[in-house]
Amino acid sequence: MLSREITFAKSINEATDQIMAKREEVYLIGLGSPDPKGIFGTTSGLQEKYGKERVMDMPVSENAMMGIIIGSAILGMRPIYTHQRADFFFLALDQLINNGSKWHYMFGAQASVPIVIRLIIGRGWGQGPQHSQSLHSVLAHFPGLKVLMPSSAYDAKGLLIAAVEDSNPVVFIEHRWLHNIKGNVPKEIYSIPIGKANILKEGKDVTIVASSHMSLEAWRAIEFLNEFNVSAEIIDLRSIVPLDKVTIFDSVKKTGRLLVLDNDWKFCGIAGEIIATVCENCFDNLKTSPRRLTYPDRLIPTSWSLSNFYYPIVEDIVAETLDLLGKENEAKIFKDKSYQKKVSMPLDVPDSSFTGPF
Amino acid sequence: MSGKMDQKTRLNLFNTLLRIRLTEQRIAKNYSQQKMRCPVHLSVGQEAVAVGVCSQLLDSDYLISTHRAHAHFLAKGGDLKSLISEICGKSSGCSRGRGGSMHLIDLNKGILGTTPIVGGSMPIAVGAAFKVALKNENRLVVLFFGEGSTEEGVWAECLNFASLKKLPILFICENNFFSVYSPLEVRQSQERDRVKIAEAHGLFSKKENGNDLEKVVELAKAGIDHIKQGLGPVYLEFDTYRHLEHCGPNEDDHLNYRDPEITNFWKNNCPLNIYQKKLLNLNLLNSSLIEEMKDKINKELDEAFDSVDRESMPVFKEAEEEIYAK
Numbered sequence: 001m002l003s004r005e006i007t008f009a010k011s012i013n014e015a016t017d018q019i020m021a022k023r024e025e026v027y028l029i030g031l032g033s034p035d036p037k038g039i040f041g042t043t044s045g046l047q048e049k050y051g052k053e054r055v056m057d058m059p060v061s062e063n064a065m066m067g068i069i070i071g072s073a074i075l076g077m078r079p080i081y082t083h084q085r086a087d088f089f090f091l092a093l094d095q096l097i098n099n100g101s102k103w104h105y106m107f108g109a110q111a112s113v114p115i116v117i118r119l120i121i122g123r124g125w126g127q128g129p130q131h132s133q134s135l136h137s138v139l140a141h142f143p144g145l146k147v148l149m150p151s152s153a154y155d156a157k158g159l160l161i162a163a164v165e166d167s168n169p170v171v172f173i174e175h176r177w178l179h180n181i182k183g184n185v186p187k188e189i190y191s192i193p194i195g196k197a198n199i200l201k202e203g204k205d206v207t208i209v210a211s212s213h214m215s216l217e218a219w220r221a222i223e224f225l226n227e228f229n230v231s232a233e234i235i236d237l238r239s240i241v242p243l244d245k246v247t248i249f250d251s252v253k254k255t256g257r258l259l260v261l262d263n264d265w266k267f268c269g270i271a272g273e274i275i276a277t278v279c280e281n282c283f284d285n286l287k288t289s290p291r292r293l294t295y296p297d298r299l300i301p302t303s304w305s306l307s308n309f310y311y312p313i314v315e316d317i318v319a320e321t322l323d324l325l326g327k328e329n330e331a332k333i334f335k336d337k338s339y340q341k342k343v344s345m346p347l348d349v350p351d352s353s354f355t356g357p358f
Numbered sequence: 359m360s361g362k363m364d365q366k367t368r369l370n371l372f373n374t375l376l377r378i379r380l381t382e383q384r385i386a387k388n389y390s391q392q393k394m395r396c397p398v399h400l401s402v403g404q405e406a407v408a409v410g411v412c413s414q415l416l417d418s419d420y421l422i423s424t425h426r427a428h429a430h431f432l433a434k435g436g437d438l439k440s441l442i443s444e445i446c447g448k449s450s451g452c453s454r455g456r457g458g459s460m461h462l463i464d465l466n467k468g469i470l471g472t473t474p475i476v477g478g479s480m481p482i483a484v485g486a487a488f489k490v491a492l493k494n495e496n497r498l499v500v501l502f503f504g505e506g507s508t509e510e511g512v513w514a515e516c517l518n519f520a521s522l523k524k525l526p527i528l529f530i531c532e533n534n535f536f537s538v539y540s541p542l543e544v545r546q547s548q549e550r551d552r553v554k555i556a557e558a559h560g561l562f563s564k565k566e567n568g569n570d571l572e573k574v575v576e577l578a579k580a581g582i583d584h585i586k587q588g589l590g591p592v593y594l595e596f597d598t599y600r601h602l603e604h605c606g607p608n609e610d611d612h613l614n615y616r617d618p619e620i621t622n623f624w625k626n627n628c629p630l631n632i633y634q635k636k637l638l639n640l641n642l643l644n645s646s647l648i649e650e651m652k653d654k655i656n657k658e659l660d661e662a663f664d665s666v667d668r669e670s671m672p673v674f675k676e677a678e679e680e681i682y683a684k
Binding site: 058059061063064065066068069070074077104112143167168 | 422451452453454455456457461463465470471473475478479480481482483484485486487488489490492511512515516518519522680681682683684
């Protein structure tokens with residue numbers, strides 16, 4: 001398999017291109033999908049290649065369009081429905097949840113809804129409360145949906161292709177701060193099984209479960225943890241629903257310690273679900289109480305001096321892990337480092353290339 | 359126009375009306391046996407819209423409707439036995455016992471699905487029409503809904519998209535003046551003209567008395583012609599009236615939320631009364647022919663209900679496997 005380095009955004013573009021070439025029932029629709037900016041580069045060039053009948057813009061009617069997409073899918077189309085932000089998608093929930101997730105079941109398995117919905121989690125550059133939410137915990141709650149959160153360019157391409165080929169409604173959630181990261185991606189078409197987590201790094205002292213951008217942050221924590229001889233096993237979920245419980249349980253049975261990271265509010269978030277299921281199934285293997293590191297249960301401010309204190313950063317992950325392992329003094333060092341960073345500079349961009357506006 | 363309809367067609371139409379009426383009345387009558395354990399929203403009094411519109415459709419045309427869909431289901435040719443079985447929760451029901459009266463399907467007759475969230479099934483129908491248009495299929499899509507659905511934002515969104523893409527879809531509104539107990543006057547301003555709203559979106563848009571079957575047929579034909587000429591979607595609104603309560607087998611006029619004079623007018627001028635009178639006057643019908651038709655339908659209903667009793671309930675473990683399609 002010939003691999004080369006491309007960005008996460010480009011890998012989504014490539015996945016879309018290749019699956020559209022392979023299957024003529026696939027069409028792409030979303031506000032701005034033919035735009036010059038191509039939804040952060042993820043849809044660039046596709047309308048030129050496939051034409052207006054397969055790559056479409058749409059009226060600003062998120063709810064009707066969700067139902068329309070479902071209506072086309074029950075008759076065999078395989079639409080990919082994109083949104084520039086997850087926050088815009090709330091309007092479409094009635095159609096997705098009352099119709100999309102239930103249509104196959106409530107009509108006695110006589111029809112299916114093979115749709116993919118792409119959502120983008122915003123962050124940074126003053127996105128504010130209405131441009132930075134994620135819906136994965138909310139949507140994971142409804143039976144009938146599948147929810148994916150790739151953390152790498154390789155996973156993004158493989159999971160998007162798997163999502164389109166799946167006969168069910170799949171929500172594919174991208175993080176804005178992952179679009180520019182690069183990774184090795186095979187040139188040809190391939191898919192990754194849905195519902196199988198990826199062990200980013202093996203370890204024996206603690207299991208860190210993460211997804212999406214948090215998996216990247218967990219990865220960055222490794223070098224600091226190594227300095228303290230902490231061997232962390234990092235699990236990147238890839239799929240929120242179906243959840244790969246086997247991989248999580250096997251890991252916790254080995255390490256006895258669990259830290260769950262999540263790009264979402266704490267209360268009723270997916271991190272709580274993971275901890276609950278681990279406690280139900282691996283209680284005797286736990287050496288200490290499981291923990292989670294998530295957003296606080298409040299809203300995301302716009303000004304950087306405030307939003308700095310909203311998002312957990314690498315130093316917070318390191319501090320939490322060290323603390324979980326009883327290394328309180330070392331944890332405090334990282335807590336202080338974290339605080340210093342948060343009070344002194346804007347942490348509202350993923351890297352220096354990001355100059356806004358969204 | 360109505361003079362062009364031949365005897366056979368007229369008798370068929372009458373028979374279809376009668377069959378729906380007797381089926382709904384039988385469901386109402388048997389409901390207290392507690393074998394039909396789901397909400398039923400009966401179409402008694404509203405049959406002509408379903409029969410008139412569906413008489414102009416083929417099996418290959420698609421139909422989508424709402425919670426009050428029994429008439430649409432039967433008028434489109436949906437299987438009667440599978441309807442009764444579904445309402446009784448049997449695995450031989452059209453939705454294998456998973457949907458009940460509010461979620462009907464019969465793909466052999468183009469009935470794609472019916473759902474009870476007000477306005478919820480509208481964009482599904484538009485989506486079906488979208489697929490038909492994308493694939494250049496020679497088909498129509500018909501969507502039935504009540505006037506309450508037009509208060510949902512999604513109606514305007516659907517009109518806009520259907521018009522933008524010139525979709526082959528008939529939006530059929532049955533205005534029965536009530537949304538459960540809420541009269542039209544508390545829900546829509548008197549100035550609100552639904553026909554004009556649809557027209558303002560670019561649709562061919564007309565209104566008619568929904569209890570006069572041949573008028574429904576005429577207007578449906580005109581609407582379908584419009585679509586077949588590639589001129590885009592159509593909105594047809596029909597005034598009608600439900601005889602029974604919003605949900606359930608009983609009359610509820612004693613609750614006095616509807617003006618008794620108006621109710622009596624509509625009941626006396628129900629689709630069956632009007633058409634029966636017309637065909638009697640034309641000597642196409644007589645009382646013995648009507649009795650013959652009723653006997654045949656009642657026998658069909660007897661058999662359907664008897665056989666349903668012998669059918670099995672769905673087994674619990676099956677249900678676990680069908681959340682996801684393979």
